[in-house]
Amino acid sequence: MDSHGQQYEQRIVWAVVDTGIGPLLLAATPEGLVNVVFHATDAVRDRALGRLASRLGGEPVEAPGSPLLTEAIRQVGAYFAGERRAFELPLDWSLISGFNRQVLRELATGVPFGQVVGYGDLARRVGQPGASQAVGAAMGSNPLPVVVPCHRVVESDGGIGGFGGGLEAKRKLLALEGVLPEPLF
Incomplete structure (x- = not known):
């Protein structure tokens, strides 16, 4: 196996969660939460996932149960329920510089x-x-x-x-x- 190609394979997992402001797409990498997208209807979600694939490489996988996402999903839910005031999540800043x-x-x-x-x-x-x-x-x-x-x-x-x-x-x-x-x- 060529280890050189391996480093570019970034795993991106995603899930859509319902919130008080409509469906939000949450996407994460092993580094942390990388993207939150508003109004995540199918069309918006597909465009966002396409952008993520081209920016980060690799095919985003729907995985709401992924350990990379479970805490983000929990904290977003608690925030919208009025039970959380601050997010304590690892963030992946690679989409912005x-x-x-x-x-x-x-x-x-x-x-x-x-x-x-x-x-x-x-x-x-x-x-x-x-x-x-x-x-x-x-x-x-x-x-x-x-x-x-x-x-x-x-x-x-x-x-x-x-x-x-x-x-x-x-x-x-x-x-x-x-x-x-x-x-x-």
């Missing part, structure tokens, strides 16, 4: 449950005070939404800001965390 990764790591460690941060403030925290638009782009490219809480980043004027999962999902997440009142409808 550079400034975006730096910003998302700061967000993951520095903005706890129930708090929000402005785009500009987050830019200052990573030493790039003028980069609030770049921070917005980093949030848009977050491969691990919910777990890396880009929903906690808002506009400084009180606007809710954009969100890859849609504004309704962002409002529901912020309401779950007590930042916003529960949506009335």
Whole structure:
């Protein structure tokens, strides 16, 4: 067996879980959770799995019982049930690099449950005070939404800001965390 080819074979496992904001696709590698995808209908899921296969190599396998996923599934469920405020999961950052990764790591460690941060403030925290638009782009490219809480980043004027999962999902997440009142409808 050629051991050289072996190192590129990355096992990717995935499952779709139902949440208060619709079905989420969770995907993991041996390194950790690598991708969370909103509105994981069959079409969205298939596109996401295709992207993962091309970015990471290897065919993603549906395996909700995989030890690589069981803890992530449990913690996501507890979060949406209001029983968990912080995710304690190994994360695989290989889908994102550079400034975006730096910003998302700061967000993951520095903005706890129930708090929000402005785009500009987050830019200052990573030493790039003028980069609030770049921070917005980093949030848009977050491969691990919910777990890396880009929903906690808002506009400084009180606007809710954009969100890859849609504004309704962002409002529901912020309401779950007590930042916003529960949506009335």
